[in-house]
Amino acid sequence: MNNNDYEQFIINIKNRTAIDLSLYKEAQMKRRLTSLHEKRGFQTFADYYRAMSNDEDLFNEFLERMTINVSEFFRNANRWDVLEKKILPRLLKENSRPKIWSAACSTGEEPYTLAMIMAQFMPLSQVSIFATDLDRMILERAKLGLYTDRSLKELPQSYLTKYFDKDPMGYKVNQEVKNAVKFKQQNLLADRFEDKYDLIVCRNVMIYFTEEAKNELYHKFSRALRPGGVLFVGSTEQIFNPATYHFETEDTFFYKKVGIQ
């Protein structure tokens, strides 16, 4: 296998799906996909792509491997505490019905965490969270809202009692919480964003993107926020030059949009 083989694969995938693998860190992505196509018995990316073009299961498996879907409720719990005690009270003072987006929401733990936290401030029936991910199949799992202990370990017991129903397979988010979240498929690296957000939560996906892709995305997030709005990123995703994107650090991993636009 040579580099051209992978480069041609990138072009084929982009033409077919609008997913641009060149915007993901190459070494990491290539390693993941090489081990996958070898496991399936293909010598080259060209053979793998040909097979995938006529085999939906193979394509879905590729998509599942390239998007890393691990998530959990209250991931890095102390940051969610800062969100609840410091960031949200300010945002709610400025807008009592904040516009909130969980970008790259995976299996739904993150937007449901947001909905449960918002319910500390207002009736759940008034809470509205927009949640998006690239991976359509993962969104179906998110809508189902069924979780096992692995993703529930940081969830406060009181939340488990209040917002989940016991299920033979684990715990299911109750209907009221589900109603507060609207899921939609979206590619952060290609699609247009809405604007006037008060809070955008985008965690544990930017680490997979190249510097150029990240740079462009920070600009897009900044434009999508209202002045005073906040971008909440993952705990390895500090922005080193926030001012470049009209951000200032409000707390660790929370960036407040400054300026008038």
Ligand SMILES: C[S@@+](CC[C@H](N)C(=O)[O-])C[C@H]1O[C@@H](n2cnc3c(N)ncnc32)[C@H](O)[C@@H]1O
């Ligand atoms: C590790 S999960 C993060 C889930 C959650 N935000 C968290 O922090 O627990 C990364 C998610 O990013 C999604 N993703 C990867 N590339 C994407 C893209 N270009 N646009 C939107 N979502 C993407 C994957 O499908 C995956 O569900």
